[in-house]
Amino acid sequence: LVHYVSVPIVYTTLAYNVGVLPAGALVVPSLSGVYVTTAFAGGTPQTLDIGTASDPDDFATALVITSKGYKVIDEFATADDMYMTADTTVTATLSAGATPSAGAGYVVVAYVIANRGA
Numbered sequence: 001l002v003h004y005v006s007v008p009i010v011y012t013t014l015a016y017n018v019g020v021l022p023a024g025a026l027v028v029p030s031l032s033g034v035y036v037t038t039a040f041a042g043g044t045p046q047t048l049d050i051g052t053a054s055d056p057d058d059f060a061t062a063l064v065i066t067s068k069g070y071k072v073i074d075e076f077a078t079a080d081d082m083y084m085t086a087d088t089t090v091t092a093t094l095s096a097g098a099t100p101s102a103g104a105g106y107v108v109v110a111y112v113i114a115n116r117g118a
Contacts, residue, residue, distance in 0.1 A: 002028060004110050009048075011040055011096055011103035018050070018090040018107050024114050025084040029076035031110035032059065034092075038104040040065045043097030050107060052081050053089045062095070065103065073109075083114065 005019025021027070033050075040046040046066045050073055051058035058081050060073040081088065092107045 002031065002110050002112055004108055005090055006106055006108045007092065008106050009034070009092060009094065009104065011042065011094070011100040014094045014096060016092040016094075016107065018092050018109055021084045021088045021090060021109070021111055022113070023084055023086050025088075025111040026114050027059070027076070027079075027082055028110040028112060029059075029073055032076075032108060033070055033072040034060075034063060034065060034105050034107050035070045036065050036068050036103070036105040038102055039067050040094075040096070040100070040103030042100035042102070045095045045097055046100070046103065047095045048107070049093045049095070050109070051091055053091055055080060056091050056093050059090075059109070065105065084111075
């Protein structure tokens with residue numbers, strides 16, 4: 001069973017708490033990322049970091065969000081937080097540039113609960 005934490009994002013807000021992954025959660029990278037519904041526009045950069053409170057870009061670093069569509073997290077091969085040993089807050093941080101003028105979407109992080117009985 002796959003679970004999700006998710007939050008809508010807009011160009012006028014730079015920092016988000018996406019949700020809390022419970023202890024025992026294992027992130028599913030191919031199902032995690034940002035779905036851009038309105039391309040982000042304005043001054044450069046228009047990028048998004050996704051991670052945890054202790055490592056804000058652990059899952060994704062500077063995902064380019066200037067076009068619509070789904071952008072999968074890009075740092076998972078080197079992520080320190082693949083498995084949660086304690087309840088962990090997922091964060092998303094927008095770098096909107098000097099003059100943001102548009103942008104919206106949804107950050108999604110999918111996870112499964114590790115089978116500790118196996």
